[in-house]
Amino acid sequence: GNSVTQMEGPVTLSEEAFLTINCTYTATGYPSLFWYVQYPGEGLQLLLKATKADDKGSNKGFEATYRKETTSFHLEKGSVQVSDSAVYFCALNAGGTSYGKLTFGQGTILTVHP
Amino acid sequence: GAGVSQTPSNKVTEKGKYVELRCDPISGHTALYWYRQSLGQGPEFLIYFQGTGAADDSGLPNDRFFAVRPEGSVSTLKIQRTERGDSAVYLCASSPDSIGLGTEAFFGQGTRLTVV
Numbered sequence: 001g002n003s004v005t006q007m008e009g010p011v012t013l014s015e016e017a018f019l020t021i022n023c024t025y026t027a028t029g030y031p032s033l034f035w036y037v038q039y040p041g042e043g044l045q046l047l048l049k050a051t052k053a054d055d056k057g058s059n060k061g062f063e064a065t066y067r068k069e070t071t072s073f074h075l076e077k078g079s080v081q082v083s084d085s086a087v088y089f090c091a092l093n094a095g096g097t098s099y100g101k102l103t104f105g106q107g108t109i110l111t112v113h114p
Numbered sequence: 115g116a117g118v119s120q121t122p123s124n125k126v127t128e129k130g131k132y133v134e135l136r137c138d139p140i141s142g143h144t145a146l147y148w149y150r151q152s153l154g155q156g157p158e159f160l161i162y163f164q165g166t167g168a169a170d171d172s173g174l175p176n177d178r179f180f181a182v183r184p185e186g187s188v189s190t191l192k193i194q195r196t197e198r199g200d201s202a203v204y205l206c207a208s209s210p211d212s213i214g215l216g217t218e219a220f221f222g223q224g225t226r227l228t229v230v
Contacts, residue, residue, distance in 0.1 A: 004156075032216040043118070044157070044205065044221040051216035089156050093216070100145060100169060100209075102219060104156030 002027045002094045006105035013080055013112050021075040021108045023064075023090035031092040033057075033066050033073040034102070038087045047075075047088070080112045116140060118222035120206050126228045127196055135191040135225045139208030146189050147219060148181055149205040157205055163189060196229045203227070 007022040025031065035047040035057070048057030053068035062077045073090060090105040119138040127133050139146050144165050149157035159173040166186045174180075178196075183189040193200055203226050207219040 036221075043223040044207075046218045049216055049218070091156075100147070100162040100164065101159045101173070102147075102149075102157070103159070104149075106154070106156045 002031070002092060002103045004090050004092055004103055004105035006088075006090050006108050009107070010109035010111060013110070015082055015112055015114050016079045017112075019075070019077040019080045019084075019110070021088055021090075021110070023073045023075065023105060025071050025073065025090075025092050027071075027092055027094040027103075029094055030068075031094040033064070034091040034093070035062070035064055035073070035075050036089045036091055036104075038089070038107075040086070044089065080110075082112045082114055085110055085112045118206055118208055118220055120204075120222035120225050122225060123223065124226045124228075126230060129196060129198060129229055131196055133193050133196055133227065135193075135204050135227070137189045137191070137206030137208075137222060139187065139189070139206070140210075140220055141187075143208035143210050143220070144186065145209040145217075145219075146183060147207045147209075148189070148191050149207065151203045151205055151224070153202075160191070160204075193227075196227075198229045201227055201229045 003026045032051045034049045036044045037047045048059040050057040050066035056065045064075045087107045089107045091102045121136045146163040148160040151157045162170040163183045178194045180192045203224040205224045207221045209217045
């Protein structure tokens with residue numbers, strides 16, 4: 001079946017540090033890949049996405065590249081801010097019999113200190 | 115507001131009771147999803163509606179769980195004979211007409227269900 005594995009958390013960084021959150025996936029076919037973010041007290045919201053191999057999604061200084069050869073979609077940001085503190089979820093939509101369904105990783109808690 | 119609305123935001127119920135959780139999607143969105151999120155985990159798919167019909171209910175854990183969307187807008191997730199293991203945050207999301215694999219799902223803030 002389809003699955004998403006995220007790096008173990010939580011992650012604690014100082015402001016302006018470089019961020020990487022690893023995400024690998026298992027899926028049949030050619031899934032679309034997503035990063036969703038959940039800020040404290042808010043609902044899940046889309047951060048970025050990529051729909052085919054070698055696509056790069058980007059938003060708010062975050063980037064992730066769809067790597068089919070390594071089945072990965074790692075999230076990166078060059079300089080984090082305190083306001084980036086949140087829970088980050090990697091997800092995929094594999095289509096086929098799973099059409100309309102997102103499969104999520106377990107989430108990574110990011111805390112950024114001033 | 116224009117977002118996905120879920121009510122109630124919190125629900126505490128006794129083991130064995132029946133509960134209903136409501137989701138009001140973004141106006142015009144034909145696709146609606148229910149997910150369940152346990153503490154420290156990512157959301158797990160329960161059911162997906164396209165219009166009024168359940169296109170995929172493969173995530174419903176057992177026959178105590180049921181969901182409806184009679185007019186293709188508001189949806190209700192119904193849980194019978196609740197158990198302590200049903201305690202979780204229940205999330206609703208909706209998407210617009212064009213359901214491609216890259217379509218964004220818009221999430222509500224969830225209903226936190228606690229079964230005591």
